[in-house]
Amino acid sequence: MVEWVKLELDIDGFDETRFERYLHRARSSGIRFTTMAALGDAPQQRRALYDLNKACSADIPGRGPFYTYDEYVAQRIDVATFNPNGVMVGIRGDDWIAMSATSLHPEQQFAFSEMTGVLAPHRRGGLSLAVKLLAIRFVRSEGYRRLVAFHHPHNEAAIAMNRRLGFVDQVG
Template identity: 50%
Template structure:
């Protein structure tokens, strides 16, 4: 695993929500629904569905390695003080979960933990739409910045975040 992670941050007040809301509107026009785990219900079945979606999307992360077993995923994703189901954005095509963007609240910042879209839906701006939709949760948290972390070979995710206004950062705490 690399130790050269790309650390990025976004000042919440600097985010041009109006510009990126076009991605949210485009998704809706294409029949893609954006919601949260809180809205659909933080149930055992939905946690399992999120796990399967996260596992599938995480397979494309460079050097990711084996994904967590379900019990460990539940502990890591839902068993922490930073977890809030309002921070888990889900993109749906009908009843099918096609994307997720997980953001958690920390002391003084929010953290984009994972954003992923199923392969057949990529290239349509769904990731940007989910992250834009998720800024509502970030604003509820009342924090000044959002942080994210990427493997340096994950160039598409890094480029997407930079296009959204994220800049290189030197923080080391999570």
């Protein structure tokens, strides 16, 4: 049985100024950031999000087979916790190259980082930090004070990225 790494970010204590340079760098390299809400939560955008999420998830250790499109829509989009404003997308030209999807869980009083991913050819430039910063801003704007993330213990890159942002091991 896998012992998942459970991380949590204190939104009130998060200092975003330390990470704004990644957002500026990405924008100056021609990447524009938007949300599913701004793009329109329509079938074409859902398919593009699915394709991006599937491609990025292929590198996650222990991930196993990815959802079919219909499973993805049923389990990740057509659910009460989905908010198209919480799905950040990085686009270069017409290509979706980065994402960070965050769901809101008001009854448990936390936001959940569903997935942050960058297509392999676009990694190593801080793009994951940039798109995650936008997700954290979304969480803050919605009044949430906690953002949680779960990772397979072998997903060292994602764990390191979140710890760099200030995520700590979740307690309780």
